[in-house]
Amino acid sequence: MRTISTDLDRALTLLQGGELVAIPTETVYGLAADARQPDAVAKIFALKGRPADHPVIVHIAGKDQLQDWARDIPDTAWRLAEAFWPGSLTLILHRQPGVSDAVTGGQDTVGLRAPAHPLTHALLERFQGGLAAPSANQFGHVSPTTAAHVYSEFGDRVPLILDGGPCQVGVESTIVGLTGDTPSLLRPGGVPREAIEDLLGLRLEHHEKPSTAQVRVSGLLDSHYAPRTPLLTGPLAAIAVEAARRGDAGERVAVLHHSPTHKLAGSSEDHAMPGEPEAYARDLYATLRDFDGGRFDVLLLETPPQSAAWLAVNDRVKRATSQWLG
Structure with a gap:
């Protein structure tokens, strides 16, 4: 069977069985596994060569699933989810006790996003859980924005690559931290900083250096998204x-x-x-x-x-x- 397809039924079967599936989002393609299965999430880290303490974002269908993964959810999180989900915004929140260290990097926080791509949104609605899904590339390499990019990275080592066409945003999601006293911009991305600040009526703190951020989140290493050619x-x-x-x-x-x-x-x-x-x-x-x-x-x-x-x-x-x- 072809590695690249649009077969949602096969994607569901693979994910429920603890296998990997590459998924399209509006930002970049992700390498997905059932976030409730630590052994499945470990396959992501092994294939990407990703450090074990580097957290991954959990993708969900929408704000109705927030409480499945996060606790002590502030009003700002609900407002941001209402305004920008589905979309290119990741929220960092305190995790529920049952959320695995495999997705949080051992931290007490979890990153959550509801992607807007219609194919993956439909998959998540049917999956009724969360998908751990960092970008579908070798760790630190240029992120993929087409199914062909994913195949060029991994070939048949990914059982299925869902083909959703070229990504329409093309860079990763904006990450906003909501575990401190003041919301903070941890990574700029698909949702403009100004749009978030206008909604909340306040200015976001911005940690430009990873070492100054209070939590580890995806994509904040000094060297990342890099081509192999200098x-x-x-x-x-x-x-x-x-x-x-x-x-x-x-x-x-x-x-x-x-x-x-x-x-x-x-x-x-x-x-x-x-x-x-x-x-x-x-x-x-x-x-x-x-x-x-x-x-x-x-x-x-x-x-x-x-x-x-x-x-x-x-x-x-x-x-x-x-x-x-x-």
């Missing part, structure tokens, strides 16, 4: 200098830019990134994967704009970059 990032002027230097040395250089420019000296191939943050986010991982196939010795990426609308993009670029220029 990715160097800087302003266009610095990119131009580096492209010329490396081209003169005989290296194969790819330049990824958003500013209008002619082909740079020394560049083997130039690629224009979108000029709008939503489109840029949607294309970022797919572009990095496309240029990470061994055709180039180095990828040079022009630094994205630094305005608030680009917060999630800049977070992912910062963690994917191996060296800053300029």
Whole structure:
């Protein structure tokens, strides 16, 4: 039977039997297992090469399941779930006693999200439980935004990859911590910070460094979302200098830019990134994967704009970059 399909019945059978299924979400594809089966969740960690203390997000159908997984749920959580679920928002809450250390990394907190992708939403409604589902890629590598990306990572080692087409958001969910006195932005993502702050009528604390966050959450390591080809990032002027230097040395250089420019000296191939943050986010991982196939010795990426609308993009670029220029 084909690894890639849209067979929800087979997906349910596999998940209930403790097997892995790759699922589409509006953000990125996830590698899913029944969050109530620690042995099944352990298969995620083994296949990804993920550290055992790195928590995973539990995906649920909607806010009606919040109390199955979390306790002492503040009013802010209900308001955020009502406004942004299903959608690209993960809430960090105190876990119920029965929630396994396998999904929490041994912490007293759990991350919960109700994804908006119609195929996975239908799966979750039928599953009537929670799916632990980090991104469906080797730990630290560029996240997948198509079923083909997942297959390129794992092949037939994943029994089933549900094909939901290209992800429409393209970067991971926003993570908001709700276990302290003040809600905090732990990871920028698909839901803009400003939309959350407008809803709550307050400014979110923002822990830009993982070491300053009170809890460990997905995707906050300094190096993450990274292509295997070295990715160097800087302003266009610095990119131009580096492209010329490396081209003169005989290296194969790819330049990824958003500013209008002619082909740079020394560049083997130039690629224009979108000029709008939503489109840029949607294309970022797919572009990095496309240029990470061994055709180039180095990828040079022009630094994205630094305005608030680009917060999630800049977070992912910062963690994917191996060296800053300029």
